[in-house]
Amino acid sequence: MSALPMSVTRKTFDQVMVPNYAPNEIVPVRGEGVRLWDQQGREYLDFACGIAVTGLGHCHPKLVAALTAQANRLWHVSNVMTNEPALRLAQRLTELSFASKVFFANSGSEANEAAFKLARKHASLHHAPDKREIIAFHNAFHGRTLFAVSVGGQAKYTQGFEPLPGGITHLPFNDLSALEQAISAKTCAVVMEPVQGEGGVTPATREFALGVRRLCTQHQALLIYDEVQTGNGRSGTFFAHEQYGVVPDVLTTAKGLGGGFPVAAMLTTDDLAASLGFGTHGSTYGGNPLATAVALAAVEEIARPETLANVAARGEQLRRGVSELAGRYGLFEELRGLGLLLGAPMSAAWRGRAKDVVTACLRHGLWTLVAGPEVVRMAPSLLITEAEMAEGLRRMDAACAELAALPRVSNG
Known part of the structure; x- marks a missing residue:
C-alpha cells in the first residue's frame, strides 16, 4: 500500500459519502487566520467560519500549540476518570458565567440533549409528574438528534422521522402574549436562542427576553438559553x-468554544x-x-x-x-443580528x-x-482586522454588482 495520500476531489464525496449534504464544488485544503485556500491554490476570505465555529480564524497559533502539547501528553481516558484540561476549562467557564457546574459533550446537539433531559429530570424529582412540557419557538434550531430537532421549530428537519418525542409546544418567536397564554404549571422549561441563527439571524427583543425570564420564574420552569452559535464572543x-440583562437557568454552547475542535458544554x-x-x-x-x-486556549483568547x-x-x-451595498444595489433589506453574527435579508425583488x-461571493473570493x-x-473571525473587513466588503461589492447587472429573474 502506498504511503502517499490518496487523490480525492469533490466527486469523491458523491462516491463514498452519505448524500445528506450538498457541499460546494470548492475543496479547502489550508487555512490561516481569515483566509482559506482550495485545491487549486485559490485564496478566499472566510466570512463563514465553518458556520460560526472557527471564531479565532484558522490555525490560530495558541490553539495549535495547545493541541500539540496535549497530543504529546494524554488523548483520552473516558469519564471513569477525570482529567486536568477538562477541570481547568470547567473552572474557567464558571468564572466567566452565571454557572457553577459544567457538563461537557461533543456538539451543540448533545449539549442541548443534556439540557432538555436535565429539565425533565429536575421536574420529575422536584415537581408534579405531569410537569414535562418544553416550550420552544418557530424557526428555532437546536441540533439534529431526534429530541433536538423535535424541540427545534422547523418542520423540514423532522419530516419522515416520526413519531417524534412528545410534550413539546412551539410558539411564535418574540410574541410574549403567546407565551403568556401557553405557559402553565405543566411547563418544565422554555428554550430559546437569543438570536435565531438558522432561522434567519433574528434577535430576541429585549422586552421578549425579559418577559420570558419573568414567566419562567413565575411558573417554576427552567429558562434554557441555546448559545451554541451566539456564545463565545x-x-x-x-x-x-x-x-439582555437576563440570567438563564441552563446555557448550552459549542461551535466557537473549541475554535474548530469538536467540543460543547452545558x-x-x-x-x-x-x-x-x-x-x-x-x-x-x-x-x-x-x-x-x-477549548481553554480558545476561551482565554476570546475573553480578552x-x-x-x-x-x-x-x-x-x-x-x-453591507448597508451601503444594500442602498447601492437593492439586494438587501435592513441588517439584523449581534456583533459578528449578522444577517442580510433579501429585498422583495x-x-x-x-x-x-x-x-x-465565492466567485469573487469571499465565503459567506x-x-x-x-x-x-x-x-x-472575531479577530478580523479593519483592513481585512474592508477587503471582504470590496469582494462582496463586486459580487453584488455582478448580480445586479444580470437580467432580473422573477421568483413569483
Missing part, C-alpha cells in the same frame, strides 16, 4: 444573554445540576483532554477585552458596509435568492453563508 459579549447551577446524579447521563468522548485543552472590543468594532463596520449571493433562502449570513 460571537455577539460582542462572552455570552449574548449578558446584553452550564447550570449547583441546585439544578444535582438532578443529573451519577449514571443519569453521560458521554464517552465528552470532556476529553484534547478537546478541553484546545481586546477581542470583544474588536467584535463590536468590526461588527459595526460590517453592518455599515430578490426574494428567495440568498444562495445566489453566496455563490457570487445562508440562513434559509431569504437571508445571507455573515460570521467572520
Whole structure:
C-alpha cells in the first residue's frame, strides 16, 4: 500500500459519502487566520467560519500549540476518570458565567440533549409528574438528534422521522402574549436562542427576553438559553444573554468554544445540576483532554477585552458596509443580528435568492453563508482586522454588482 495520500476531489464525496449534504464544488485544503485556500491554490476570505465555529480564524497559533502539547501528553481516558484540561476549562467557564457546574459533550446537539433531559429530570424529582412540557419557538434550531430537532421549530428537519418525542409546544418567536397564554404549571422549561441563527439571524427583543425570564420564574420552569452559535464572543459579549440583562437557568454552547475542535458544554447551577446524579447521563468522548485543552486556549483568547472590543468594532463596520451595498444595489433589506453574527435579508425583488449571493461571493473570493433562502449570513473571525473587513466588503461589492447587472429573474 502506498504511503502517499490518496487523490480525492469533490466527486469523491458523491462516491463514498452519505448524500445528506450538498457541499460546494470548492475543496479547502489550508487555512490561516481569515483566509482559506482550495485545491487549486485559490485564496478566499472566510466570512463563514465553518458556520460560526472557527471564531479565532484558522490555525490560530495558541490553539495549535495547545493541541500539540496535549497530543504529546494524554488523548483520552473516558469519564471513569477525570482529567486536568477538562477541570481547568470547567473552572474557567464558571468564572466567566452565571454557572457553577459544567457538563461537557461533543456538539451543540448533545449539549442541548443534556439540557432538555436535565429539565425533565429536575421536574420529575422536584415537581408534579405531569410537569414535562418544553416550550420552544418557530424557526428555532437546536441540533439534529431526534429530541433536538423535535424541540427545534422547523418542520423540514423532522419530516419522515416520526413519531417524534412528545410534550413539546412551539410558539411564535418574540410574541410574549403567546407565551403568556401557553405557559402553565405543566411547563418544565422554555428554550430559546437569543438570536435565531438558522432561522434567519433574528434577535430576541429585549422586552421578549425579559418577559420570558419573568414567566419562567413565575411558573417554576427552567429558562434554557441555546448559545451554541451566539456564545463565545460571537455577539460582542462572552455570552449574548449578558446584553439582555437576563440570567438563564441552563446555557448550552459549542461551535466557537473549541475554535474548530469538536467540543460543547452545558452550564447550570449547583441546585439544578444535582438532578443529573451519577449514571443519569453521560458521554464517552465528552470532556476529553484534547478537546478541553484546545477549548481553554480558545476561551482565554476570546475573553480578552481586546477581542470583544474588536467584535463590536468590526461588527459595526460590517453592518455599515453591507448597508451601503444594500442602498447601492437593492439586494438587501435592513441588517439584523449581534456583533459578528449578522444577517442580510433579501429585498422583495430578490426574494428567495440568498444562495445566489453566496455563490457570487465565492466567485469573487469571499465565503459567506445562508440562513434559509431569504437571508445571507455573515460570521467572520472575531479577530478580523479593519483592513481585512474592508477587503471582504470590496469582494462582496463586486459580487453584488455582478448580480445586479444580470437580467432580473422573477421568483413569483
